[in-house]
Amino acid sequence: MSATPPASADPRKDSLIEFPSFFPIKVMGLKADGLVHAITEIAARFDPQFDARSIELRESSGGKYLGVTITVTATSRAQLDDLYRALTAHPLVKVVL
Template identity: 75%
Template sequence: MTTPTPLPENPRTDSLIEYPSLFPIKVMGLKVDGMVHAVTSIAEQFDPTFDAATIELRESTGGKYLGVTITVTATSREQLDELYRTLTSHPMVKVVL
């Protein structure tokens, strides 16, 4: 039986991200009405300073899918984890990177 690896005492010191920092997230889903609005609304829930003017859109070659890149101000690992969970659980979203 193996011994579990102990968790770090302070997760902030083991993070590769310095908080606060600008953090890009790519969200992909079908190109449908409301997709960009849904992603924007979620970003605003987790980052009150989110600027929708920074959103980048990229259609798939066939035009069926849409990539939406948002850049949020990350303030903690917990914030990012919850943001990813909320995005991935949205019915319009297929992939979050």
């Protein structure tokens, strides 16, 4: 009998994402001073090589909201989960996709 663990024991097999990879995340929040800075700080906390120059901004038609797309280097599912939790916990952030 083989001692090889089942494929589901390998967390990389449970994800459709191949790690490491560049992973875009869209954050939508209230258009307010500090939103982009806060998102940048959070991204850098989870991806030390995060390049703020890669940020894309898109204002809502009414001007109340701002879409901020960041691209991080995803190294694990746990990293992405923690990053999503940190972003959604910010008071100016409304949605993270």
